[in-house]
Amino acid sequence: MSSGDERYDVVVVGARCAGAPLAALLARQGFEVCLVEKAQLSGDTPSTHVFEADALAFLDSLGVLDGLRATGAPLVARADARVGEVRWPAVWPVRAGDPGGVMSVRRFRLDPLLAETARDAGATLLTGTAVTELVRAENGRVTGVRVSSATGGEETRGGTADERVLKARLVVGADGRASTVARLAGSRSYHVTRNQFALFWGYFEGAQIGEPTFVFHRWADRFVLGIPTDGGLYQVQVGVDPARVGEFRAGLPGSLLEYARAAEPVAEALAGARPVGTPRGTTHWKGYFREPTGPGWVLVGDAGHFKDPTGGRGIGDAFLQAAELARTLAGRLTGEAAQLDEALRRWGTWRDAEFVEPYWFAADLGSLAPLPAVLPEVLRGMRRAGVADSLFELVNHRAAPTDILTGPRLLAAVGRLLARGRIGVLREVARLAAADRRRRALAARPCYETC
Ligand SMILES: Cc1cc2nc3c(=O)[nH]c(=O)nc-3n(C[C@H](O)[C@H](O)[C@H](O)COP(=O)(O)OP(=O)(O)OC[C@H]3O[C@@H](n4cnc5c(N)ncnc54)[C@H](O)[C@@H]3O)c2cc1C
Incomplete structure (x- = not known):
């Protein structure tokens, strides 16, 4: 017709x-x-x-915040962050007028x-x-x-x-x-x-939530995220090495639970919790x-x-x-x-x-390669200066990576690592600098998928 x-x-x-x-x-x-x-x-x-402070401010201006809150999802103001061996309790950075730090619906x-x-x-x-x-x-x-x-x-x-x-x-x-x-x-x-990690996620009821906290742990070849979501559930997300996807999938939901428990605060939240529904996964993008x-x-x-x-x-x-x-x-x-x-x-x-x-x-964060040692070292320095929480301004889209990983912070981190005899950091920094040059060149002259 x-x-x-x-x-x-x-x-x-x-x-x-x-x-x-x-x-x-x-x-x-x-x-x-x-x-x-x-x-x-x-x-x-x-x-x-999961969406962050800038998104919440936008949703508020659009007029949908009450609808979101009615789903039972809390506005989360705290994070339990781990990057490599550096772990700290963070207060999510917000601006005056922001309704909250982070939310999952x-x-x-x-x-x-x-x-x-x-x-x-x-x-x-x-x-x-x-x-x-x-x-x-x-x-x-x-x-x-x-x-x-x-x-x-x-x-x-x-x-x-x-x-x-x-x-x-x-x-x-x-x-x-x-x-x-x-x-x-x-x-x-x-x-x-192309993606490196595969991502799997699932939901649990009966989690011990306490003060709502966003758990973000990225260490070695692992990535675990945990956050209370709507309907009183707890959301868990993990990054899986593609080589292990078959075994991981066959073991669901137990494999998701086991992997997620490697992050201590998620293990605590999930003590006594039960999986709800079938976990989902995305292996290629x-x-x-x-x-x-x-x-x-x-x-x-x-x-x-x-x-x-x-x-x-x-x-x-x-x-x-x-x-x-x-x-x-x-x-x-x-x-x-x-x-x-x-x-x-x-x-x-x-x-x-x-x-x-x-x-x-984001591509670096999702890389299977071990985190460059200089990154946790920069964060260690930022922790000492009392500014580590500003890392989350990256995911608020209110700071660019180069605002956080500044030249002086990188130099200081390299200096500290060298003083501890970590000579390998020089090779690492050379590799990062080469990648940065390649990316800048691509920004000026993009390589199209057909090329
Ligand atoms: C595994 C995974 C996890 C993610 N986790 C997060 C996260 O935690 N936080 C976050 O911020 N982002 C996350 N993202 C990214 C997020 O999902 C997307 O960036 C977001 O959905 C983009 O919204 P969109 O409206 O552009 O596209 P979509 O959400 O994909 O919506 C596109 C819509 O277009 C419709 N459509 C398609 N073709 C047609 C057509 N021919 N005619 C009519 N309609 C059509 C589709 O039905 C669909 O409803 C994740 C993505 C993936 C893959």
Whole structure:
């Protein structure tokens, strides 16, 4: 069945962390927005769900904080941090006006709240509706999408198969890692990396939570995260060497519990706790940037950029991109196409500059290679100076890795290691410096996935 074209200012494809807030912000600016989502949002998505102070501030400004708190997830103000052999109790850094430090809410609860916010703001929400094609003008400019709603979404007509065209001045691909919009637009990937750890996560009831604390322990070839989440559950996440994945998977949920207990505060929390549901795992993914924009289209969130999730930044970064894109589009959607394209090109330049350092840092964090000795030594020095908690400003996206791992701190750490006879640190630093040079060169001249 085919019906007449519908016209919007913007069609946003994908209604989760990037698409739904963007649609809400644009609808609040008075634009006609259509938010198209192929799934039913009550379903889950294969992702954990820790987000930090900047994300909480954004969610508060969006008006969804009460909804999040109603899930029973606590606002967490403390961390138990371990990097190599350096472990310390941290107070999560926040700014005046931040509602909290860090929170974990499962995606089947978080994402519908975001989509409802977009709908309440006036966006048309079409769930169960997949974008299958980009519609283009004769000059190649994207002017809309073709959608198919074979399964019957909330607002489709009675669940009958329906194909139609949604015309728009701008099509936003917020459709995740396997982005249809990116593929159809021909956007190329660059800075591509492959994961090293596999990630497994699960939930426990009856955990001894006490004062809600975010446990982040990264040592040797191990990574354990623990945090109270919604519904009174305790979330545990671990990084597994791919060589051990088969054995690990076969031993679930016991293998998850055993691994997680290697981190003392998680072992304490889980004493007497019972697993709930089946643990999940992701064994393969790529990190990348994709060409962000072209005539009539732009990519936001995972559709345009994905980094190793060990650092837990995808959700907050999707919010940051959506907020900046909404600011960029203010007053420009109804003007000249060339001005819109130029504004979007600048937004793309901003995106790359903003996220390239955290991208490489996340790749290092998710690396199976032993942590460079200089990193815990820098943190040891920061602990002595009483500023180690500022490490978490990295995951608040309020400091860049180079703001924390500064030249003077690195030099002092190297000096201390040398004084203890750790000559090998010189080789390590030379390796880190070479990687840094390579990455800077790539930023200036990206290597595309096809190259
Ligand atoms: C294992 C793992 C753990 C993670 N843990 C964390 C964490 O703890 N904290 C954190 O901040 N981030 C984490 N992330 C990253 C986080 O999941 C993503 O960065 C975030 O989901 C990005 O949101 P998005 O809206 O861009 O994409 P998505 O959440 O992927 O949403 C895209 C949406 O687009 C829809 N869609 C796709 N194609 C079409 C189409 N053709 N038509 C219509 N709709 C379409 C999809 O159905 C989907 O709903 C993790 C990721 C992984 C893989």
